[in-house]
Amino acid sequence: MTTIIHPENAAIEGIGEPCKRRAGVAGKTWRARGLSDRAIAWLFVAPTIALLLAINIFPLIWMIRLSFTSLNLSMSYLPLRFVGLDNFQDILTDEDVWARLQTTAQFVICSVALQVVVGFGLALLINRQFRSHSFWTTIILLPMMLSPAVVGNFWTLLFQPQIGPFNYLVSLFTGLPPSSFSMTGEVALAPWTIVLVDTWMWAPYVMLICLAGLRSIPDYIYEAAEVDRASSWRQFWSITLPMTVPFLMLAVLFRAIENFKMFDMVNLLTSGGPGSTTELVSITLKRAAFEKWRTGYSSALAIILFVTVFGAANIYVKALKRVKQR
Amino acid sequence: MRKSAARKSSKWAGGALALFAGVTLSAVATQPAAAESKQLTLCWAAWDPASALVELGKDFTKQSGIEMKYEFVPWTSYADRFLNELNSHGKLCDLIIGDSQWIGGAAENNWYVKLNDFFDKEHISMDDFVPATVVGYSEWPKNTPNYWALPAMADAVGWTYRKDWFSRPEIQSAFKAKYGRDLAPPKTYEELKQIAEFFQGREIDGKKVYGAYIFTERGSEGITMGVTNVLYNYGFAYDNPKKPYQMQGYVNSPDAVKGLEFYKELYRCCTAPGLTNAYMQEGLDAFKSGQVAMQMNWFAFFPGLYKDPNVGGEKIGFFVNPAGPKAHFTQLGGQGISVVATSDHKDDALAYIKWFAQPSVQQKWWQLGGYSALKAVVDATDFPKSAPFAPQFLESMAIVKDFWAEPSYAQLLLDMQKRVHDYVVADKGTAQQALDLLVKDWTKVFGEQGKKVASE
């Protein structure tokens, strides 16, 4: 009962244009009784749209306006000045901001890549359906359901070189003295530490989606390959991988967006340190907006981020479609 | 099959929906329930003195019938949370014990009630309080008689050390053999570094121990509150004493650069590994678990440390922040207590301050583990004998210096956090570059605040 999937329109185009099968009953003969269908349709959709307009769109427009001002909330007694595009210019010419964007990009790429490798690997193994596989799958899924903030905070204890178990575990296997390295404190290690914890949380996510992909491949394709005496290596490259690619791509898209937005786990684990080594752009934004209270400046940064993520997601979805059409 | 499953699950799902609805309704219903009896909410940091204040406050409730509620937030998010709350004109806090550096912003933005009239009416005189605390916690603009808080908790950076280790004969003789002098609490930072080097990596009672613990925290104020203790004493100044806000040549003077380099050397040579993002709590953990010989921390924690079953009592000693080649200062901590302007209970809040200012209450405050700033308490002849760290506390309060207390303090602080942490912990650039960049950052911030900054 595992395959009611429509890889074509559900997995990819589904994000952009979800309702292919529509029509049917609407607009036929029962309009006379009660409210008209059209009225019901609007009545049902309107509250959601209104809520989103009030909580998302109106503030967004307000933020666009603020991005052209010098507003600083911790000095709100100063007169509000319109500064044109100064904030945008400030941000785009600031080396530090570019460095933060670079840090973010590295984090997104490394963590998503690692999650794809681990997640896909696990999915392949679980798909062999060994005994008790479903129990262990549930265990593996647990980290991703938990609050990244609450669990991320606990990792600071686990990574303590003197009093945390992580270093002792590593030393058990490698013989390195446990206090000779610090996962969250060293410039060379800290970026990998956040990738590691993120992978611990989210590799199961990729695994789950890949598993669905693997289970969507009909057996007869493999049987045909077997008749052709294709090696299992060949089968993997010519059947398994291509047929799970749409699913993988979907996982990559979701993870990339989520990690671009990443704030909670990293903020609690390293708070951007050491120095600014793991300061993702969301942390920079939080500091600018809610610690320095530079509302005008941070509004501009927020808009730049939004345009970036939105643009990247759109390009990605288009590229995906092209891959599919090939 | 599908149908029966749906029907079955429809029962419990229906129940769940009813539960959702019920809880939501009760949420709306319970919202305004609490306003019946008189109560005040006091906001402060979550640390040892806060529990002393809870104990002290019971007397106030007994006398006035006003119930005290508390909102205590750990230091690393204390400024974040409460500046957010003040900025949002929230009603969470009636009284707030706000950090010394907030006073400029709180006064300019009218977050706090100005207390001059109240002090006059109740005959509370700021002359009765330790001068450094009045300037540090109450006045804005500085050195003018405009009061926004009553000094509540005097505090400064000091040091603790393992007296028991220092007094072991084998350790003493080893130290003397190496450095040609007796092992004793350091008077200068050079001495401190030698002692720290001496202990670093040494085996004591079968455990490897480390030299010193110093502040390195990145997110809030930690590393700044640590490094300034060295910077001041090496000759760093925030600005030209004759030309306010002229920072070029003061913040990044050659002496200041030497001070910053020294802090990094100390961090590299003599601290426990892994303390790359450590503030008060990590220091306490490191000291209590027997990892370090010396610990930099706030006096506020010393009563608790002295009572610690493992490292307290005879095992712990205290010393004043060591001097540097140019000066002898220590970083000011501590806070004043203020009334929040948006509070609905301002009169009750003022009554609390009036009660708190009484000498007898201040005396009890010190006994319970708080640090009074009232002269009548700290200038009493038996005060130095009242606790093993009392003499050091008095000495420190005479040499304190504070960070900027401007309305833009948060920006100034975060810039310094970044520049110092980048250089000291993340090993980026040189000390000169770090301080030059800091001057640039600060010049920009003051520009946004509308202050003119002279460059030479």
Next chain:
Amino acid sequence: MSAIAKSNAHSIVEASPRAKAIAGTIVILYAVISILPLLWIVATAFKSQSDAIAYPPKVFFQPTLEGYVNLFTMRTRQTPDFIAKLPPPTTWYDKLVRQHDMVIAGPSKVVPRFINSLIIGFGSTFLAVFLGTLAAYAFSRFRIPLADDLLFFILSTRMMPPVAVAIPIYLMYRQLNLTDTRLGMILLYTAVNVSLAVWLLKGFIDEIPREYEEAALVDGYTRLQALRKVVLPQAVTGIAATAIFCLIFSWNEYAFAVLLTSGEAQTMPPFIPFIIGEGGQDWPAVAAATTLFVMPIVLFTVLLRKHLLRGITFGAVRK
């Protein structure tokens, strides 16, 4: 697929016993390692403060309930003389606290914070599922102009980094006196959750055959009656699954909570990392809070297994 596997035991799709054993070993190893941090949390909750920060870390220790007691109480340190003068402790937790020269001064903030989490979580879930069901039904059954654009718009509101969204929300709530109120948080979480709810529920409702409804309409039901009596009972599993997903989001959410609440409406996630004992971070109490906080989610994960995939992909992949 399992049916096929059974009927054809020698199918080449079925992995060989050796391959299965290897796969099983690796997966179990991974699962055990990945669950270790959670086990460490549960264990730490039963450690004493000094065992929790022991150097080196302790795997075996004397279990104690100190962590849980500390989580639920506010304590003050007293002199031994003071404690000696007190009447003997009446409860086991009084006794435990006094061993450390402390007395209980009152309850801690954990219960109000937990209640906030419950109210905000259930409140926003209820609203999101309610609004989401209506909208999803409309999108599924009626011709709505620009439906695809609207659906994309609904989804795109989720792409903004929460910190960015919080900036204007903070200003707006400041004007409306909604900062640090449960109502404000419920509205915000509802707005975030409703996009998930619409997308998921639309998928579930799409799967309900239209014929049932059409038959009901022919029988003389109005559209609303048909919705209530025919569609909703069919969709109830989907609604329940959606509700749990919304609840998990609100339950775990940190960024909005930390930026927009300071006390009255604060939920557990911004509260737990900052539980402080005397001196340092009270790790046993933090661990105890984490354990209690995470438990319902573990339960939900097991309950949700069948719909998990659908929930995390906004209904794009169905299983």
